[in-house]
Amino acid sequence: MTSEIGTLLTLAGYFALLSLFAIGGANAALPEMHRLAVDVMHWMSERQFADMFAIAQVTPGPNVIVVTLIGYHVAGLAGALVATLAMCGPTCVFAFFIGRVWDRFKDAPWRMAIQAGLVPVSIGLIGASAAVVARATAQSALAVAVTAVTAVVTYNFKLNPLWIFAGAALLGLGGLI
């Protein structure tokens, strides 16, 4: 029992801290989630992490929902709730209060400097998460090919990604990936 509470506290503290460093959205925090869940805490294997990322992507709604899956895997329903609240709570409180005073600082030079400084950081982090998930999912040559084709197609054409997911699922089911 105590170890269960300990696990929940670890989840809570960890995701609450992580949320404050998610510059550019939840996906920017994926590499750190991967590092903790797979490399440091050994909560799951590389493949399981890739599975959770896949499930989160096919679930409608914000990408942040991947933390719910990680939380569930680690500590069941309580873990899912704790991880989700911890990942959203601190930044929501932040958003609540900043939203109030934001207009006042609309043209403040420090605000523009912060914004200009954060944009390249968030682009680099999103790129890092692409690298991490591409590595985690590259379990065969065909998987790498699916990743590459999806990247090229969705970059160049406006296509509902559901079709691509359906196609990739069929390829996988056929034992080709």
Added chain:
Amino acid sequence: MSDTTPIPLQPTPIVPKPVPKPLELCVAFSLISLYGFGGVLYWSRRMMVDERKWMTAEEFNEAYALCNFLPGPNIVNFSVVFGRQVRGTLGALVALLGLLGPPFLVVTLLSLLYAHYGEIAAVQRVLAGVAAAAAGLTISATLKMAGPLLRERPGFAHVVAAAAFLTVGVLSWPLYWVLGVLIPGSIAVAWWMRQ
């Protein structure tokens, strides 16, 4: 609404915008969440600006810029900022509940199924396929985001983006160490360049 206000701080809209009731807020954000497959931004703009007309396009852009600037999940921040604007604390809470409630239920159900059937070979093969495609989607999203930066003349921003990518994505350094150096450095240079 009288016209005798001495100094109008902002131009008054000709048609007053409808103010959503708490339940309407909750429903709207649930719909955004449920439609919002592969990009919640598109659906939130469509809902807020085009369908319900709760915000003008400019207001939406400003609110969204704020939510990009705040740490954490952008759309989650957006629900809190908008909910608070129109209905105070209750508004922020119901908007958040609307946004996160449905996907939380769906994903919990999927987790349960995964815990039972995740090790079945067929399920694993399907997930491997979907995960590979999802990784490709993340790569194309990154390229789209980086587009404006890549078209700029190479400068400090490129160094910062490359450093974040290499240290976190390739070398797997802890995020906190990297950001502890990169964020203050990047902001300081951005500040200095403005002068």
